[in-house]
Amino acid sequence: MVVGILPVPLADEPLSDALAYLDNLGVNAVEFGCGGYPGKDYINRTSLLDDSDAQANLCATLEAYDMAVRALATHNNPLHPGEERAERGDCELREAFAFPITRREHYHMFFRIAR
Structure with a gap:
């Protein structure tokens, strides 16, 4: 069974500490916030998209x-009646979709940026 969480409550911890804690609890999957309401504490999609070293480190x-x-969670509203908020939500959602995810035997995420 795969047990996963959205690690927003651990955002004050460095990623490696948060993952070690979750691993010790038996968690083996995460849903990272990358904009919108969950924030972008562990995945800053705008900088990560163009940084192959950061992708490799992650x-x-x-x-x-x-x-x-x-x-990848954005939890925003690209259909919001407020134009500025809708545009921000649309942008965050589109950038989150720019992360191609390839599954392997252990379902790890790997970034392959094809632009």
């Missing part, structure tokens, strides 16, 4: 704890 950290990424 993947190595996830692998160290045998942790999978099951989803």
